[in-house]
Amino acid sequence: MTAGVRAEGGSMSTLLDAQGLHKAYGPTTALAGADLRVRAGEIVSVMGPSGSGKSTLLHCAAGLTRPDAGHVGYDGQELSMLDDVRRSALRRREFGFVFQFGQLVPELTALQNVALPLRLDGVSRRTAERRATGLMDRLGLADKARSRPGELSGGQQQRVAVARALVTGPRVIFADEPTGALDSVAGEQVMEMLTTAAREAGAAVVLVTHDARVAAYADRGIVVRDGRSSERMGVR
Amino acid sequence: MTIATAFLALLEGQPQHGYDLKRAYDQHFAGDRPLHYGQVYTTLAKLLRHGLVTVDGVGGDSGPDRKRYTITDAGVTDVQRWLDEPEKPDQYLQSDLYAKVIGALLTGRSAAAVLDVQREEHLVAMRELTRRKQAGDLADRIICDHALFHLDADLRWLEHTATLLDDLAVQVRR
Incomplete structure (x- = not known):
């Protein structure tokens, strides 16, 4: 597979289907019945106030966290049915990740990262x-x-993180507040590059953000509030 | 800003014919509403009448577009006065969104639903503006940013208000 060219763009089939997710951390409920559906090649924003559960939804949908209840289907597979090794391999080959902070290995060069x-x-x-x-x-x-x-600015570091997320030719990129630590101009550059590169590669993007101007780069959006999501599948 | 003021600002850069003024106006100031030629020449006639521009050359052909217009000192003073005067910030105290929230609470309907519908409408508009911004040049980007920042401010208000609806309902029904 050539990096970044496994194009599924244009297909409208559901690639990732998370339904009825529940997750609690001790006495704190993070998700209380959240859904997230992502079609191949589309960019979906997940918005919501701080503490609403939007990052937990991303982590569960990406197989980073096991939900207490509900299921996550990816391309016909149920993630909860995979053991840790297979889930980890699927994440490495099919998914890319961009987080807000600290994702690059400081000892490695940008190219090595x-x-x-x-x-x-x-x-x-x-x-x-x-x-x-x-x-x-x-x-x-x-x-x-x-x-x-x-040696890089915050915006350059995030662009390196975007490149790293794309290098395996993933079908889904999970981006959790990718511009949260950047000023407005650097944040826009990162969003332009992330969305343009993802569209060129045919990769879907799940974009968690509290910033509506960042969410506006998506094709559609859902809102998470008190651990529940409002799916809005219509693209207008 | 009036069309006349925009013309003066364009003419301060260099003398221009009516056609060039229209093209420059449409590029920098018109947004989605380009000028009609009739507006160009009535505006220039008004500026001439008030001594803010002069005609400094006429081409061989007859017709209004052969005239080249130059700004006068009085015109330059007008431009400076325009730039010196701050725009009055809109105080947004007669918001239709606010009125709908109160209307919903007064009638026992869901104000949260009103906010949800409006949030989606705003996000749709922001996605359209973002697509336009991505396809445009720097001037397009900046004008789209102006609209995007305002819509973003509305959305923040929507989110803030959503957290206060229970208290607001009590106050409204008191």
């Missing part, structure tokens, strides 16, 4: 770095390949 998911999947260094270089060029990071994260 982008290539890392491929190296963890057994791809040779030469091939991994060739794919990583191609993505970094597309994201305007060609001259930052040898820089370490500490």
Whole structure:
């Protein structure tokens, strides 16, 4: 599979289908019956106030956290039926992740960070770095390949994280407040690059944000409030 | 801002013919409402009458578009006065959104549903503006940003109000 070109764009089939998710942390209810459906190649925003459960919904949908109840179907598979090893392999090959903070390995160069998911999947260094270089060029990071994260601005670090999320050619990118630590201009650049690169690659994006201007880059959105979601499938 | 003021600002940069003024106005100021030629020449006639522009050259052909217009000192003063005067911030105290929330509470209907419907409408508008912004040049981006920031402010108000509905219902029905 070529990095970033496993195109499913245009297909309207449901790729990820999370239904009736419940999750509690001790006495605190994070999800109380939340749904999330994502079609291949579409960008879906998940909005909601702080503490509403939107990040927990993303974590459950991505197989990072096991829900207490409900199910998550991905491309015909039920994630809860997979053991940890298979779930982890599916995450590595099918999903990409962009978080708000601290996702890059500080000791590695930007290029090595982008290539890392491929190296963890057994791809040779030469091939991994060739794919990583191609993505970094597309994201305007060609001259930052040898820089370490500490030498990059916040916006550049997030663009490196976007490149890393895309390098395996994932079908879904989960982005949790990807611009939360950035100023407005850097945040826009990251969103432009994330959404453009994802559309070109045919990858779907689940975009968790509290910022409506960020959510406006999506094709449609849902709102999470008190652990429940309002699905709005209509695209207008 | 009036069309006349915009013309003066354009003419301060350089003397121009009516056709060029229309094109520059449509590019910078018109948004989705380009000028009619009739508006161009009535505006220029008014500026001439008030001594804010002069005609500094006429081409060989007859017709209004052969005239080249130049701003006068009085016109430059007008532009400076326009820029010096701050725009009055809208205080948004007669909000239709607020009125609908109160209307819902007074009639025992769901104000939360009113806010939900409005939130979706705002988000649809913001997605359209974002697509337009992504396809546009820097000037398009900035004008779309202006609209997006205002819609974002409305949404913040919607979220804030949603958290206060129970208390507001008690006050409204008292």
